[in-house]
Amino acid sequence: MNMKKNIFYILSLMMMGGAVLTSCSEDSLSPASVVVTDRTEENAFDRWLEANYVNPYNIDFHYRYTDAEGHMNYYMVPSRIEDAIKLAHIVKYLCLETYDQMVGVSFTRGYFPKMIYPTGTWEFKNNGTYILGTAEGGKKIFLMGTHYIDQYTKTAEDLNHYYLKTIHHEFTHILNQTKDYSPEFRQITTKTYVNDAWSDAPYNVGYLGRGYISAYAQDEDREDFAEMVSLYITNPAEKWEEWMQEAAQTTNSEYDNKTGRQLIEAKLDIVRAYMQEQWDIDIDKMRAELQKRQNDVISGKIDLTDLTVY
Amino acid sequence: MKKNKIFIFLLMALPVLTLTSCLKDQEDTFEKASSLRMDEYLETARQALISAPYGWAFEYYPESEQLYGGYTYALVFDSKQVTVYSEDWLTAEVGATGPETSYYSLRSDMGPVLSFDTYNAQIHYFSTPSSLAYQGYQGDFEFVIDSIGADIIKLHGKRVHGKSDLPQNTMYLRKLTEPAANYMAKVNDQASRFFLAGAQGSVPCEFDIDLRQATFNVNGTSVNRAYAFTDHGIRLYSPVNVNGVNISDFRYDDTTMQLTSSEASNLTLQGDVVDDYLLRVLGLTSTTLALGDDEAVTKKQAYHHDLYTFTTTADWLTIATEGNQIVMTVQENASGHMRSGVLTFTRADGRSGQITVAQVEFDKDIAGTYQLKSLSDETISYPAVFQKNAAGGYEFLLTVQEQQLTIPVVYNVTSAQIRIESATYWGNGDFTLMNNTQGNFHAYSAFTYSNGQYWTAYNAGAYYYGDIEYNEEVDATVAVLYGKYNNNRYDLDGILLTGYTQKLCSADTRAGYIMEVPAPYFIK
Numbered sequence: 001m002n003m004k005k006n007i008f009y010i011l012s013l014m015m016m017g018g019a020v021l022t023s024c025s026e027d028s029l030s031p032a033s034v035v036v037t038d039r040t041e042e043n044a045f046d047r048w049l050e051a052n053y054v055n056p057y058n059i060d061f062h063y064r065y066t067d068a069e070g071h072m073n074y075y076m077v078p079s080r081i082e083d084a085i086k087l088a089h090i091v092k093y094l095c096l097e098t099y100d101q102m103v104g105v106s107f108t109r110g111y112f113p114k115m116i117y118p119t120g121t122w123e124f125k126n127n128g129t130y131i132l133g134t135a136e137g138g139k140k141i142f143l144m145g146t147h148y149i150d151q152y153t154k155t156a157e158d159l160n161h162y163y164l165k166t167i168h169h170e171f172t173h174i175l176n177q178t179k180d181y182s183p184e185f186r187q188i189t190t191k192t193y194v195n196d197a198w199s200d201a202p203y204n205v206g207y208l209g210r211g212y213i214s215a216y217a218q219d220e221d222r223e224d225f226a227e228m229v230s231l232y233i234t235n236p237a238e239k240w241e242e243w244m245q246e247a248a249q250t251t252n253s254e255y256d257n258k259t260g261r262q263l264i265e266a267k268l269d270i271v272r273a274y275m276q277e278q279w280d281i282d283i284d285k286m287r288a289e290l291q292k293r294q295n296d297v298i299s300g301k302i303d304l305t306d307l308t309v310y
Numbered sequence: 311m312k313k314n315k316i317f318i319f320l321l322m323a324l325p326v327l328t329l330t331s332c333l334k335d336q337e338d339t340f341e342k343a344s345s346l347r348m349d350e351y352l353e354t355a356r357q358a359l360i361s362a363p364y365g366w367a368f369e370y371y372p373e374s375e376q377l378y379g380g381y382t383y384a385l386v387f388d389s390k391q392v393t394v395y396s397e398d399w400l401t402a403e404v405g406a407t408g409p410e411t412s413y414y415s416l417r418s419d420m421g422p423v424l425s426f427d428t429y430n431a432q433i434h435y436f437s438t439p440s441s442l443a444y445q446g447y448q449g450d451f452e453f454v455i456d457s458i459g460a461d462i463i464k465l466h467g468k469r470v471h472g473k474s475d476l477p478q479n480t481m482y483l484r485k486l487t488e489p490a491a492n493y494m495a496k497v498n499d500q501a502s503r504f505f506l507a508g509a510q511g512s513v514p515c516e517f518d519i520d521l522r523q524a525t526f527n528v529n530g531t532s533v534n535r536a537y538a539f540t541d542h543g544i545r546l547y548s549p550v551n552v553n554g555v556n557i558s559d560f561r562y563d564d565t566t567m568q569l570t571s572s573e574a575s576n577l578t579l580q581g582d583v584v585d586d587y588l589l590r591v592l593g594l595t596s597t598t599l600a601l602g603d604d605e606a607v608t609k610k611q612a613y614h615h616d617l618y619t620f621t622t623t624a625d626w627l628t629i630a631t632e633g634n635q636i637v638m639t640v641q642e643n644a645s646g647h648m649r650s651g652v653l654t655f656t657r658a659d660g661r662s663g664q665i666t667v668a669q670v671e672f673d674k675d676i677a678g679t680y681q682l683k684s685l686s687d688e689t690i691s692y693p694a695v696f697q698k699n700a701a702g703g704y705e706f707l708l709t710v711q712e713q714q715l716t717i718p719v720v721y722n723v724t725s726a727q728i729r730i731e732s733a734t735y736w737g738n739g740d741f742t743l744m745n746n747t748q749g750n751f752h753a754y755s756a757f758t759y760s761n762g763q764y765w766t767a768y769n770a771g772a773y774y775y776g777d778i779e780y781n782e783e784v785d786a787t788v789a790v791l792y793g794k795y796n797n798n799r800y801d802l803d804g805i806l807l808t809g810y811t812q813k814l815c816s817a818d819t820r821a822g823y824i825m826e827v828p829a830p831y832f833i834k
Binding site: 041043063065066074075076077078079080081120121124129130157158199201204205214215216 | 389390412413415425426427428429430434437438439440441444445446448451452468469745747767768769811812813814816817818820821822
């Protein structure tokens, strides 16, 4: 009885509150928007990016310095606009359009990270070492060192090491996150991944003989996979064969005395099958295409400064 | 029961609380939404920046405590871009010959922010990091706008004031009343004349002209301020209170070396030049100067040369004055060998300094076969032939494990100084590494520091220097190598030649060390 009374009280009081609340809505919505976007006047590069990055791919090539996009524990400076223009052409010609040609533009549009953020210098650490680039969760590729672009676009090795390998490597992670590769990949050299110790002796040398294509590939199987793809497609066939011959000289007792070459090639078979079956990418065709395109850039056949919008 | 009562009271309170929100006469504190007000403020800032026909003088202070001093820019804005004029030394330092144009934006961030958001070597000079100075000079290039006046805009650095116990690093844009180039010419003129060690008067002052710091003695209390050059003298980072008057701006009269306060007209300080004044005006960083065998005449502006008398130890080496200039003349060296003389300059009070001038020819006196040796380990010795290369540069041909490598060398003809850089390519060959790995490796230089404990790894930009001198004791031409690393924090103490599996200097490709030479020197 008591309980019921209380409930009645409570209900009536709540209704009172409700009645009072609804009785004072005289404000009308202001017609003026309070959302203001920063006004920066468009320049020729902005128009070129609109036509070449935003419209076809919905990618923001974010060349204006924005500290929140970077890492606040490093001192960084913006890109020179001339250098950002060159990098935008290189990424378009060597990455985006290569994937367009191999798989189709909807693939590139669907999977390529939505922001590329270039800055002028590397990320210098207080011990004198530095970081070349990072990728964050498949959404953004942070490319550093545009100041050095003239210096590092003269040879394919430099072009790959300083700018492109990072992109292909990180893009491979995105593909893997979308469709996983066969667990058999990890099994091939599963006993000898060394995590962070990959850059220290004795792991920093002789990795080919142990069945890893790079020192970093020894970190873990996901990095191994991304290193396999990015190094395979960005290097000429002769270079790969050179590595394989070196790898063939060492046998590994952990893996039934297989040579480094046999181990790497077993992994490559899985990589090749994965890229073909899951993504319809023939990595040999991809490599041939990238070689041709790299040569076009190094030989100066591609005008990296042209901002004409067609 | 008690519980229920509390419930009921609470619920009764509810409508009372809601009732209070229904006042009809409530007004917004501001007429417009904050984002709209911000937008208007930024537009006001943009108009102010653009509307100054000659642009703005910008006295810029990197580092949260202004430890590097102040530097003057002139900035001319249009609707998209900014043209940056810097002091002559900075323009030359970044390899430019004049002002440089880049983009800027005004945006809402930590307040209204002026950001120089594409690179401009001049405005970003103090912000640019490197492997040797990973924070650059801790200079800001994004600024929060504090206030906008008719002729002055107050800003503070967005990033670098960061230490919470420090005040903001405040800087000012001051509207120019003459073309930016004219204003900067006057600033440069002031900077080229200002060589004061200190100034005497009612508020005695000492200057550090390298780091642009002034330390005043205000009635027994020491007060330090960074300063920057203006068109008429110097301005302090912030005012100093002298007997109730805030002083910050000084006119400098170079003919009398007097500084006069603009705020307290009775405050005049009598300055005096630094002891190494003549070295500085001659542009020398050391007291030795190497010249070739040809006749050479060096003329430099030196407004205060009349403070000195000169003596020389060689008849072929003389110094004279011509108006505001000093003229150093070196006659042709026909003696057939390297020779040197000493110039001594003396003040009226007896203070003096010296410059040693040498005449030396590369082909005759410097080039030839040296040995790369170690001061701490006599067993180390590698043959190294010093020569000019086909490209006009200089190099040592170094033989290590019967393989020939090429050390690229920067040779400074004016000081007979060699310079070798870290992470440079010396060539490739078949080597046995110190870890006993054998193979064909690409050799890149690296240096050690902290008693050989650390190395410069894959970083270019660490330099070993050597002054090539004739050492009478050992009767040989010698260059002992020396150098600093990481903002002059460490002394370099050895060469560590490193082998890489590819022609790429990186952690991925490093194989091991080819050769280590602690405390290195070259001897001919």
